[in-house]
Amino acid sequence: MTVADADHINCAHELQRNGFAVLPQFLDPSQLEQLRLEADTLYELAEAQAQAGSPSAAAGWGREHIARCVHEVIPGHQLTPELRTCYSAHRSHRSSWPLRGEVWHILFCSQLTRLVLALLGPEAVLFNDQHILKPPCTNLSSFPWHRDSDWCRSGLSTYQPYISVWCALDDTTVANGCLVVQPFALQKEQSQDVVALEVAAGTAVIMSDTVLHRSGPNRSRHMRRAWMPQFAARKLSWHADGTCVSLAIPLNAAAAEKG
Template structure:
């Protein structure tokens, strides 16, 4: 996808209020691939929980709510979306001409029992584990694999002008039972995002957001890559999650071969010995 999909009005909304909405921009064949990959990762994660004998893993709750993080390298094709021309446009319009893949995850609410998710800033989770962090906002790309509505647990956004969050990460507290971090306890319900499958809701990591429970008889599936303008480090100097180079001066510089080698290490040199 090379044609421009982001208007100046959308860019200005992101600059001032911290979000933009791009309805139905994911190509159908890419959307089908994401749905297939999501099914694989759900089975993968259930197997992990089975092996551990648990029903809850951090903020994931089996059958109810899943957050499956940073496993794109296990897939032979997911990188084609994460580092696509489409996502390059979104990253450039939000974090700027230099961009890194910072984090990616599946966010799935189970049918009929999919749990809510409390008000938080995505950067609030970074600060929870690294209280001294000084990172600039990164962008969360909330990619819908299903039509989303208030009935199936869509996201609610609190724009910067109402949340007072354009320049700061608010201290969060942990909620008992869910392990959710909570950063906002006011009365503003936020704005519900109602968009079709194949949409991208891009919001910066300082924006407060929440989601409701899924009351329908189908899953609500989201794929969520996040991009930063620079690596975000832990106190020990190592990347907080990932720092995979994506854009440099607006150009897509992602190299899949190098990325694969980083995961598995270099292939051994062929043996020079004669084979009997």
């Protein structure tokens, strides 16, 4: 058994037991820098479009994204059926400015890819891709208690389990709005105890879609940045018409392409 195999097994065990797993130093310095550059670019675009009064049809990052703190890598209005499911079309778009090809590589050709495939199986797909950027000195950037799959209770043709890979791009503290989780065992016991995840930049927190979590506002003087791609075991579709909920880009496609 390799070190990576052991790490994957430990992560799977922690997910099953607690609903989350913390992986320190998951991102290397180069990956961390590329993600920061992408996050900063998206935030600057959103600010510029908010000041202009409305987002342009070509981009779509603006005031709403700043207020919600969620900056979709590909805004919803840009998601054609091809971009939702076609690996080559998604790769081309995801690697073009203002996005960064190096981040596409993290998604499909890195330790992240291998971890997700080990956890979810060979049919795993990229389901969502977003930065969560909390501006400094604001009370608006908090998220109440929720499960990521709360929206799945109705409307889906088939529920598929999925995971969120929340990556800290800055050191996170209670003061700047770190993740706060309630482990599965405490949920079952209806305990009020929670765990505040104050982690260093480069840490990944792998979360089950059913674990309760929240985050507070950023009251610090600096931006608090995180990147959170989400991955499903298989494609998630709406019951009404069978269309893809968000993305369904197969993670194995890059390996198949290399042949």
